[in-house]
Amino acid sequence: MSQKKLFLALIALSTVSLLLHHGGHLMWAMEVFHLGCPALHSHTGPGLKPKHTNVAFLKTHKTASTTMQNMFFRFAERNNLTVALPVQACTHQFCYPRSFTSHFVHPHTLPPNIITSHMRFNKAELQRLMPNDTIYVTILREPGSMFESLFTYYSQHCLTFKRVPNSSLEAFLEKPSQYYRPHETYSMYAHNTLTFDLGGDKDRPATDVAYAQAFASEVERTFSLVMIAEYFDESLVLLRHLLSWDLNDILYVKLNMRTLSSKQSLTPDLLAKIRAWNSLDAHLYDHFNTSLWLKLSELGPACVAREVRLLQQAQKKLMRSCFGERMPRLRTAAEIKNEELRPWQPSRTVDIVGYDLPENLSHGFLSKAQELCLKLIMPEVQYTRVLLRSQSVRYRQSIQLRPLQQLHRNQKPMKTALPRHPPVDNNQPSPAASSPDSKFTAGT
Ligand SMILES: *[C@@H]1O[C@H](CO)[C@@H](O)[C@H](O)[C@H]1NC(C)=O
Ligand SMILES: *[C@@H]1O[C@H](CO)[C@@H](O)[C@H](O)[C@H]1NC(C)=O
Ligand SMILES: *[C@@H]1O[C@H](CO)[C@@H](O)[C@H](O)[C@H]1NC(C)=O
Ligand SMILES: *[C@@H]1O[C@H](CO)[C@@H](O)[C@H](O)[C@H]1NC(C)=O
Ligand SMILES: *[C@@H]1O[C@H](CO)[C@@H](O)[C@H](O)[C@H]1NC(C)=O
Numbered sequence: 001m002s003q004k005k006l007f008l009a010l011i012a013l014s015t016v017s018l019l020l021h022h023g024g025h026l027m028w029a030m031e032v033f034h035l036g037c038p039a040l041h042s043h044t045g046p047g048l049k050p051k052h053t054n055v056a057f058l059k060t061h062k063t064a065s066t067t068m069q070n071m072f073f074r075f076a077e078r079n080n081l082t083v084a085l086p087v088q089a090c091t092h093q094f095c096y097p098r099s100f101t102s103h104f105v106h107p108h109t110l111p112p113n114i115i116t117s118h119m120r121f122n123k124a125e126l127q128r129l130m131p132n133d134t135i136y137v138t139i140l141r142e143p144g145s146m147f148e149s150l151f152t153y154y155s156q157h158c159l160t161f162k163r164v165p166n167s168s169l170e171a172f173l174e175k176p177s178q179y180y181r182p183h184e185t186y187s188m189y190a191h192n193t194l195t196f197d198l199g200g201d202k203d204r205p206a207t208d209v210a211y212a213q214a215f216a217s218e219v220e221r222t223f224s225l226v227m228i229a230e231y232f233d234e235s236l237v238l239l240r241h242l243l244s245w246d247l248n249d250i251l252y253v254k255l256n257m258r259t260l261s262s263k264q265s266l267t268p269d270l271l272a273k274i275r276a277w278n279s280l281d282a283h284l285y286d287h288f289n290t291s292l293w294l295k296l297s298e299l300g301p302a303c304v305a306r307e308v309r310l311l312q313q314a315q316k317k318l319m320r321s322c323f324g325e326r327m328p329r330l331r332t333a334a335e336i337k338n339e340e341l342r343p344w345q346p347s348r349t350v351d352i353v354g355y356d357l358p359e360n361l362s363h364g365f366l367s368k369a370q371e372l373c374l375k376l377i378m379p380e381v382q383y384t385r386v387l388l389r390s391q392s393v394r395y396r397q398s399i400q401l402r403p404l405q406q407l408h409r410n411q412k413p414m415k416t417a418l419p420r421h422p423p424v425d426n427n428q429p430s431p432a433a434s435s436p437d438s439k440f441t442a443g444t
Helices: 001-021 021-037 065-078 123-131 143-153 170-173 193-197 210-221 227-244 268-277 277-300 301-323 368-376 378-401 404-409
Strands: 055-058 135-140 225-228 329-332 353-355
Touching: 055 143, 055 404, 065 378, 135 277, 143 170, 143 193, 143 277, 143 404, 170 268, 170 404, 193 277, 210 277, 225 227, 225 277, 227 277, 227 301, 268 277, 277 301, 301 368
Parallel strands: 055 135, 135 225
Antiparallel strands: 329 353
């Protein structure tokens, strides 16, 4: 064997052993290289963008947004960020359905990096409250399943739905205007809820196509990303890229779901009637579902598929490390013994399922890792309370540490744990320059 051949054989051998040793990593590094996917770990290394920490997530109703809120809460806790939370008088929402104002924000949660609790969107007020490089994100859901969900969930809260004989969705859709009163409390759950949450006029007639189009454009100018609940993992991949976050930052457990027995499947006829009744929401959905798929194709379907796969693998791993082989059990609220984990029940006819913890987690001292596991499955109301408590403690400590004369100059943005992202131009006028968007944020 010539020396040259021996050399080549050695090279081949060491390549194989390298692949065997670092197989996973090398393979995916090569895959990434091939596909031209942006790197997964984006917060380290020169030239890579720092994680973006200033985010306003508009939490819409019945759209998997509770799962998103939980993710933002955990990110904030890990990175010592401040989350704007409602004053107690507003409960765990920003006095929804009133239009958002900064008076609804608890003073111990100022100045904020992140805001995610339920509100009726009011762009001008949010711009006054949030840092000027805040990225706006929200989520929409397919109008048919969304309306079916609202109809069941709020059957006892929304007077419109209460009037319907036998709580029959078919009966309601036969003649919606017979039951609907636009100015009643909670009427927004019965008509174009997404449009209302986004600050729009839910009662514009379906014939006003110009309004639907103008409103969608307005939402597009404000929100850098509109996620779609039906493509949740794909939307998360886009979010990760938008915020330069890690894969670990977007792990989640689905929260606030109904049991299968309280769901109803829709016929094409019912679906068409729901879309006709909620035409503004249907327009929004179609518009932003198209945008989402455009963004996904820009990123590259292979990259997206790969990241979705990695996300799902990482999720399984996290669940195993938290709960061992026995995954947390999906249970109805009545069955959940740990009060911290019991989800809110809208009525006796709907079962919202939550998780109960394995015995070894459900009592006693919690380690840091166990605490993360607990937070992953903690319902919205409880987590909001926990977060307010810890932020209040931090606020009081910061007051005690600060010399008295500085108390009144506390208007500068609080230092965040991560380097600030350069200001992002998402076509938002600076807070000072903006005038209230009266057309779209009309108060209630
Ligand atoms: C957050 O704050 C705690 C206590 O002040 C500190 O120990 C921890 O290192 C901080 N974490 C980050 C990510 O800055
Ligand atoms: C954002 O605010 C900072 C000060 O807080 C200011 O220096 C910067 O110019 C502002 N950026 C924009 C785009 O308004
Ligand atoms: C309500 O249900 C009862 C019993 O199922 C039925 O007899 C009645 O016709 C229903 N009413 C309407 C308005 O659908
Ligand atoms: C969303 O858009 C994609 C791509 O155009 C389409 O295939 C899909 O059917 C749409 N989804 C829904 C629920 O309308
Ligand atoms: C809880 O018990 C399961 C199964 O016995 C085990 O796999 C898991 O590691 C335990 N979790 C903790 C946090 O101790």
